[in-house]
């Protein structure tokens with residue numbers, strides 16, 4: 001894949017945006033909802049996030065794709081925005097616990113969704 | 118709007134295919150396999166959005182970075198993966214991830230597999246050995262999976278031969294597919310759900326994963 005392609009990139013770019021912190025507590029498919037509109041003084045990344053999830057929820061991983069920023073960088077931004085009440089997050093509720101099977105109701109819903117494709 | 122006449126952008130604006138406002142529960146399935154095996158093709162054939170690509174940071178050693186620690190400046194690089202989605206109902210949306218199967222990407226898997234319903238291992242019979250590592254890790258993490266043989270050529274080893282070459286447990290479904298076809302990819306995903314459902318019926322203590 002592209003690990004090689006990016007090797008020349010300057011990691012400082014990410015360091016600047018995140019302040020060097022990491023946070024794995026937001027799942028890739030956690031859904032983000034904007035609670036306020038963009039305000040003067042916000043970083044351009046924050047403004048873009050608020051615009052992207054203004055009308056409908058957007059998954060963490062989709063924000064990452066649309067901002068062209070690594071997932072862990074987006075997580076840091078979101079954590080700050082969450083702390084400031086600028087966004088809310090809808091965490092996955094049907095995900096199985098480690099080494100557990102998904103529950104049967106969830107599997108049924110997935111099956112119905114797939115058949116409807 | 119002139120959107121019908123202009124070239125499509127690399128990634129479509131979210132406004133084209135937004136999630137429902139009521140969406141609240143994200144689910145995951147991971148498609149894993151070697152380079153060029155058809156992961157992106159499979160994700161794209163069933164996704165309601167054109168597959169999107171993004172990246173995650175990784176250290177050159179292939180390890181994750183601890184949560185509290187600073188990003189090590191000299192060792193950080195990125196790895197790309199792609200995904201699509203299927204809206205299941207007003208509440209639930211299923212994300213499909215295409216993940217590289219090689220050993221050095223294992224750290225990314227941890228994140229992808231955490232909370233995943235299960236996995237699809239895509240196999241190219243010309244490079245069966247590309248799948249060994251992925252299957253080994255899935256078994257180790259007790260993540261249920263099915264194996265789909267993406268047939269690139271008319272001729273190739275029989276499924277029985279593939280099963281033997283992969284040293285695959287008899288319970289694990291092994292099916293053929295053409296990742297370019299929605300119906301075929303759909304069948305693979307449905308087979309995974311059936312497999313997960315069957316695993317529920319096993320007596321406690323017996324584990325076919």
Ligand SMILES: Nc1nc2c(ncn2[C@@H]2O[C@H](COP(=O)(O)OP(=O)(O)O)[C@@H](O)[C@H]2O)c(=O)[nH]1
Pocket residue numbers: 150151152153154155156157158159215267268269270294295296297
């Ligand atoms: N003949 C054939 N070609 C396929 C099939 N699935 C994918 N391909 C082609 O194989 C190439 C690599 O597929 P891609 O999805 O990019 O592989 P990835 O690296 O695993 O994401 C593309 O040119 C696809 O069109 C298949 O089932 N049959």
Ligand SMILES: [Mg+2]
Pocket residue numbers: 156157158199215
């Ligand atoms: Mg790909």
